[in-house]
Amino acid sequence: MSEKQPSIHFRLDPRSGIAPYRQLVDQVRSAVEMGRLRGGDQLPSVRQVVTQVTINPNTVHRAYRELESLGLAEGRLGLGTFITENPVIHTTEAGNVELTRQLQLWVKRARAAGIVDDDMLELLRRILNRDERVSS
Amino acid sequence: MPVIETNGLSKRFGRKWGLRDCSLSIPAGKVAALVGPNGAGKSTLLRMAAGLSRPTSGEINVLGEVPIGNGASLLKRVGYLDQERPLYRGFRVDEMFRFGEGTNPTWNMTTAHTYVEQLGISLRDRVNNLSGGQQAQVALTICLAKQPELLILDEPAAELDPVAREDLLRLLMREVAERGTSVVLSTHALGDVGSICDYLVIMSHSTIVLADDLEFVVESHRFLSATSPSGRELPEGVTVIDTRSSSRDVTYLVRMTLPLVDETWEITEPTLDEIIMAYLRLARESPSTSSRHESPSTQGQIS
Numbered sequence: 001m002s003e004k005q006p007s008i009h010f011r012l013d014p015r016s017g018i019a020p021y022r023q024l025v026d027q028v029r030s031a032v033e034m035g036r037l038r039g040g041d042q043l044p045s046v047r048q049v050v051t052q053v054t055i056n057p058n059t060v061h062r063a064y065r066e067l068e069s070l071g072l073a074e075g076r077l078g079l080g081t082f083i084t085e086n087p088v089i090h091t092t093e094a095g096n097v098e099l100t101r102q103l104q105l106w107v108k109r110a111r112a113a114g115i116v117d118d119d120m121l122e123l124l125r126r127i128l129n130r131d132e133r134v135s136s
Numbered sequence: 137m138p139v140i141e142t143n144g145l146s147k148r149f150g151r152k153w154g155l156r157d158c159s160l161s162i163p164a165g166k167v168a169a170l171v172g173p174n175g176a177g178k179s180t181l182l183r184m185a186a187g188l189s190r191p192t193s194g195e196i197n198v199l200g201e202v203p204i205g206n207g208a209s210l211l212k213r214v215g216y217l218d219q220e221r222p223l224y225r226g227f228r229v230d231e232m233f234r235f236g237e238g239t240n241p242t243w244n245m246t247t248a249h250t251y252v253e254q255l256g257i258s259l260r261d262r263v264n265n266l267s268g269g270q271q272a273q274v275a276l277t278i279c280l281a282k283q284p285e286l287l288i289l290d291e292p293a294a295e296l297d298p299v300a301r302e303d304l305l306r307l308l309m310r311e312v313a314e315r316g317t318s319v320v321l322s323t324h325a326l327g328d329v330g331s332i333c334d335y336l337v338i339m340s341h342s343t344i345v346l347a348d349d350l351e352f353v354v355e356s357h358r359f360l361s362a363t364s365p366s367g368r369e370l371p372e373g374v375t376v377i378d379t380r381s382s383s384r385d386v387t388y389l390v391r392m393t394l395p396l397v398d399e400t401w402e403i404t405e406p407t408l409d410e411i412i413m414a415y416l417r418l419a420r421e422s423p424s425t426s427s428r429h430e431s432p433s434t435q436g437q438i439s
Binding site: 012014015017019020046047050051053054055056057058059126129 | 305333409
């Protein structure tokens with residue numbers, strides 16, 4: 001097989017409790033945000049992915065479909081799946097900075113109030129779960 | 137067409153039921169996991185699907201055919217790997233392959249050679265001298281070289297070290313990716329279920345407790361918890377699978393038939409492991425002597 005080096009090497013944490021397809025989607029999204037993946041980059045083929053990580057090929061298809069519906073990737077017939085030329089990233093660079101700053105401030109306050117890191121994570125998890133429920 | 141379809145399938149061994157009134161329909165193109173405690177009937181079901189055992193009553197169809205009596209035509213289309221991974225210990229790998237070629241009309245020798253080569257196994261190696269992991273890989277390779285439409289694997293990765301099991305499962309996933317082979321496998325490793333499977337069958341006490349698309353399984357279960365639960369009623373349409381209570385609060389794992397629109401309970405999403413464990417625990421707690429094991433009882437209300 002003379003396939004070229006993959007543009008991204010996926011990882012999978014079966015203990016995380018996060019659905020495997022979601023883990024792949026998040027890794028691509030984060031790679032795009034960090035600039036490690038750029039518009040026009042080809043994502044590894046499903047066959048390549050199943051040699052990188054132990055994963056069901058249907059799950060990889062599912063993740064790629066999700067990336068397409070998010071506007072991050074596009075399928076090109078007979079060629080594969082590519083990062084779109086101007087990938088839509090939902091939070092803007094500036095928005096990210098501001099959100100990060102606010103979160104840092106919040107963490108500072110939480111620490112001052114004696115909340116330990118694990119409890120902060122738990123709190124965030126609860127809030128995220130509740131949001132999911134509202135949106136679904 | 138489903139790859140395995142059963143209707144009221146039962147198998148009795150003397151006075152004991154190995155499988156009782158199982159109705160199941162596993163769609164094609166899936167990697168289906170059978171999980172459940174030892175003695176739940178997983179191997180019994182798989183052996184009947186492979187045509188090695190005759191039902192006491194009920195029906196089973198595999199790829200649209202009745203496994204028993206249709207032996208020859210179905211045998212070509214199904215690859216079955218026993219828990220024991222039968223290999224001829226004194227044979228060399230290439231001798232096992234030639235044997236496979238002689239007994240299987242659809243045998244692909246190139247596939248067999250490529251796979252073992254990639255796994256670092258020499259064709260000249262004797263089966264006896266291979267590690268447990270390599271023996272499992274050779275046994276699976278023999279199954280794959282038949283180029284079956286359906287693979288039935290009874291605990292294919294049991295007793296393998298972590299690297300060997302990963303190699304084995306990747307070999308399997310590659311096959312699924314390249315040929316679209318349907319797979320039905322039994323396993324005790326819950327971690328594998330979430331990553332390689334997309335259909336789940338939970339068995340206990342010789343029957344099927346749950347069978348569905350993996351994604352739907354996760355979507356249809358939730359934790360409901362409350363700090364002062366007395367007098368509070370569970371939302372409509374939920375079935376309690378597991379209850380955990382402390383002096384302060386109570387948490388139920390429930391299966392829902394309707395979307396939850398309840399504001400009085402705190403709702404969180406369980407992980408797949410938590411869901412499976414709850415069903416397995418439920419199975420252990422309900423008496424194994426019960427002749428009619430219904431799927432989880434509706435213990436809906438709280439006193």
